[in-house]
Amino acid sequence: MINVTKPFLPPREEYDSYLDQIWKNNWLTNNGPIVNELELRLKDTLDLEHLLFLSNGTIALQIAFKALKLTGEVITTPFSYVATSSSLAWEGLTPVFVDIDRHTLNLDHRLIEKAITDQTTAILATHVYGNPCEIEEIENIARRYGLEVIYDAAHCFGTTYKGTSVFGFGDISTASFHATKLFHTIEGGAVFSNDPEIIATMSRMRNFGHDGPSQFTGVGINGKNSEFHAAMGLVNLKHIADIMATRKRQYQLYIEKLENLEVQFQQINPDATFNYAYLPIIFKTENDLLTAIKALNNHYIFPRRYFYPTLNYLAYVKNTACPIAESISKRILCLPLFHELSDSAIELICRVLVRTQRYHFTDKKTKGFVVKANGKITV
Ligand SMILES: Cc1ncc(COP(=O)(O)O)c(C=O)c1O
Known part of the structure; x- marks a missing residue:
């Protein structure tokens, strides 16, 4: 039987050596040393300054919308995985659909302006199958209308645009490291932004809003990921x-x-x-x-x-x-x-x-x- 996909499994002994470390550290989750190591290694590999490792690509989208304080309508693509729209609806936002380009399969930037209303706060575009959108055009429109740009870059590990990781574009980009993705951490995801303040906000948000052991700044959720997932990521990075x-x-x-x-x-x-x-x-x-x-x-x-x-x-x-x-x-x-x-x-x-x-x-x-x-x- 040949299925559409099959997760990559690294040699067992490579994962086992991380399990030994986890047992030695006796630290399973909550921003542990292996999660930290994965974040550093990903920044090096992707040549990006900021990212946060999260529990999945759907939480990554939801945290992105919250961090950018989106309200009202978000212009988005009808041609993506359901999480792109369901995460908007889950956060109480209204997806406004704009058709795609028949060749690139990405949101057609020529149709965005017509869909903007006084309720629009953002554009959420998917780089479909890892193929970058018309980034300059989308960002020009966003700048003109004062909109935020989020890229659902779930499929994009390893893709670059004009020589830079495509994760580095938009106000925030999100990724999925689900088991079926090119690079995976079993379940997992990430957010990327070039703005350290947005990263700091999302870092609090992924940990219930904690800003210290007994202090909270803003609403948060549990978007953390574990040492076991990070370990799979570190082993898989060796094979990427x-x-x-x-x-x-x-x-x-x-x-x-x-x-x-x-x-x-x-x-x-x-x-x-x-x-x-x-x-x-x-x-x-x-x-x-x-x-x-x-x-x-x-x-x-x-x-x-x-x-x-x-x-x-x-x-x-x-x-x-x-x-x-x-x-x-x-x-x-x-x-x-x-x-x-x-x-x-x-x-x-x-x-x-x-x-x-x-x-x-x-x-x-x-x-x-x-x-x-x-x-x-x-x-
Ligand atoms: C385009 C797109 N967005 C979002 C997601 C959600 O990612 P996750 O499964 O890690 O929650 C996926 C997952 O397949 C996806 O393909």
């Missing part, structure tokens, strides 16, 4: 260069083997070094996608419809039509991609897809849909 190099090679093999499949690939920001975290392909029709899933399932291959459905029709948000996101979401499929995935498995997946296209897709020659596998799209 190898994980990323393998991922790039696997991605390129897919692209090469799918050359004759008439699907669209995500257009990657030319100013980025991409992390190749996911392999999404966009079929011409939903019917073709369903046919492809069935054929893959017959070979015990389980890709994932991700992101599907779009977030603008969740029961607890104000529904707004976003036709591009809705159309893409019905036709996009993430193919299996994980460290242990063998070349022969990738070749099998590609063979099944190409064969299925030949015999079963609805229209093999849809006019105006020519997309080349190098990500350069001609429509």
